[in-house]
Amino acid sequence: MSKSKTAAIVLAAGMGTRIKSALPKVMHPIGGRPMVSHLLATVDRIAAERTVVVIGPDMDIVSRTVAPRPTVVQADRLGTAHAVLQARRELEGFDGDVLVLYGDTPLIAPETLERMLAARRTAPQPAVVVLGFRPAQPGAYGRLVMQGDSLEAIVEAKEATAEQLAIPLCNSGVMCIDGARLFGLLDRVGNDNAKGEFYLTDIVALARADGLTCAVVEGAEDELLGVNSRAELAVAEGVLQARLRRAAMDNGATLTAPETVFLSHDTRIGRDVRIGPFVTFGPGVTIGDDVEIKGFCHFEDCTVDTGAILGPYARLRPGAAVGEGAHIGNFVEIKKAVVEPGAKVNHLTYIGDARVGAGANIGAGTITCNYDGFMKYHTDIGAGAFIGSNSALVAPVRIGDGAIVGAGSVVTHDVESNALAVARGEQISRGGWAIRFRERMAALKAQRKKEA
Numbered sequence: 001m002s003k004s005k006t007a008a009i010v011l012a013a014g015m016g017t018r019i020k021s022a023l024p025k026v027m028h029p030i031g032g033r034p035m036v037s038h039l040l041a042t043v044d045r046i047a048a049e050r051t052v053v054v055i056g057p058d059m060d061i062v063s064r065t066v067a068p069r070p071t072v073v074q075a076d077r078l079g080t081a082h083a084v085l086q087a088r089r090e091l092e093g094f095d096g097d098v099l100v101l102y103g104d105t106p107l108i109a110p111e112t113l114e115r116m117l118a119a120r121r122t123a124p125q126p127a128v129v130v131l132g133f134r135p136a137q138p139g140a141y142g143r144l145v146m147q148g149d150s151l152e153a154i155v156e157a158k159e160a161t162a163e164q165l166a167i168p169l170c171n172s173g174v175m176c177i178d179g180a181r182l183f184g185l186l187d188r189v190g191n192d193n194a195k196g197e198f199y200l201t202d203i204v205a206l207a208r209a210d211g212l213t214c215a216v217v218e219g220a221e222d223e224l225l226g227v228n229s230r231a232e233l234a235v236a237e238g239v240l241q242a243r244l245r246r247a248a249m250d251n252g253a254t255l256t257a258p259e260t261v262f263l264s265h266d267t268r269i270g271r272d273v274r275i276g277p278f279v280t281f282g283p284g285v286t287i288g289d290d291v292e293i294k295g296f297c298h299f300e301d302c303t304v305d306t307g308a309i310l311g312p313y314a315r316l317r318p319g320a321a322v323g324e325g326a327h328i329g330n331f332v333e334i335k336k337a338v339v340e341p342g343a344k345v346n347h348l349t350y351i352g353d354a355r356v357g358a359g360a361n362i363g364a365g366t367i368t369c370n371y372d373g374f375m376k377y378h379t380d381i382g383a384g385a386f387i388g389s390n391s392a393l394v395a396p397v398r399i400g401d402g403a404i405v406g407a408g409s410v411v412t413h414d415v416e417s418n419a420l421a422v423a424r425g426e427q428i429s430r431g432g433w434a435i436r437f438r439e440r441m442a443a444l445k446a447q448r449k450k451e452a
């Protein structure tokens with residue numbers, strides 16, 4: 001039964017010149033994580049037991065990202081066959097099925113890989129299964145030369161005859177190969193071709209020459225999209241977003257204008273969540289059931305519990321935790337703070353490094369002053385407290401349960417439970433003063449005019 005084992009080799013040695021970046025191409029994110037991480041998550045879902053990532057020189061950042069999976073460095077970029085050969089030591093003695101994948105082709109579905117593995121394991125057990133597709137523009141893709149159901153060869157566009165160029169079925173690059181034969185076939189690949197490279201695609205004709213069979217499984221173009229430029233990165237992002245929105249809706253969320261909602265690979269959204277237009281979910285967001293998110297909100301690394309109402313224009317930054325039924329209104333920013341159940345923070349407020357107790361009401365324009373330019377300090381607001389509008393709570397400070405802070409206060413000392421704290425200039429009133437003032441000023445002005 002050793003034949004049911006699966007390994008994956010991910011090619012990621014390309015510098016990605018056309019993406020014009022200091023960051024290796026496969027590190028560019030879609031849906032909030034690097035392309036290569038998407039691909040590896042897919043590989044994990046098919047339970048590959050060994051995965052090797054082939055990287056270029058100076059790509060430590062890729063090694064760190066894919067760890068603990070091993071990486072091997074392809075020092076010279078001599079072609080796709082040469083790249084796969086770099087994984088030989090890591091796959092020593094492996095005789096299961098080997099998937100070859102491209103790190104810059106991140107959208108492939110696990111089901112597609114399962115179909116390839118199934119084809120490999122079905123009689124006549126083809127030595128090589130190639131994932132083919134029919135792109136709208138076949139352009140530079142390798143063409144799959146078929147004879148009935150059997151794949152005879154892959155011809156690179158540069159080497160193809162006019163007749164072969166007319167073949168609509170193309171090589172996506174993804175292959176599933178008999179691990180017992182892979183490296184033997186690769187050893188025989190030469191580089192006498194238009195690009196002077198060692199083409200992985202040559203293993204098909206070599207396998208056929210040995211009397212082995214090769215087969216094709218077809219995939220959809222949108223999952224086989226390769227990213228070579230920022231424009232293609234944006235297209236891949238679009239495909240991924242469409243999938244994520246669809247999944248959110250399938251799970252029971254209403255998206256009024258789905259095309260304006262941006263999700264991350266790990267966004268978790270409960271049932272009966274209503275999401276208005278132009279909402280962005282950065283990585284690490286969990287939304288409970290029955291939450292209403294009005295338009296133009298921005299969330300990252302935060303949690304929202306059942307029945308909360310957010311926005312429009314609410315911003316939840318890392319470490320924000322909004323409790324059940326709490327309200328977070330327009331132009332409110334919450335960072336590293338717990339807003340307990342039923343609390344209301346409805347307008348123009350910054351809550352950072354804080355706790356807002358259950359049922360507390362935070363008036364418009366309240367600011368937790370959490371930073372002195374060097375360190376961060378905590379503000380603790382008790383349950384049922386009422387903070388009057390335009391108050392500054394200078395941390396570290398504690399407002400007791402049920403306390404009331406008068407509007408416009410600058411609170412620098414702790415406030416006891418159920419106490420009133422007012423920290424602002426006293427109001428003075430003088431009856432009729434305005435009338436006297438106007439008379440005096442009018443007279444003064446008239447006098448000046450006469451003198452001029």
Ligand code: UD1
Binds near residue numbers: 103140143
């Ligand atoms: C390759 C296929 C072509 C297929 C196309 C699909 C070959 C010879 N051709 O062509 O049939 O239609 O992909 O996109 O395989 N890489 C390395 N090291 C190398 C060379 C490449 O790691 O030495 C990696 C690249 O980073 C990339 C992938 O392999 O992720 C494909 O290489 P690329 O040069 O883009 O191959 P294509 O010419 O597009």
Ligand code: MG
Binds near residue numbers: 226
């Ligand atoms: Mg390419």
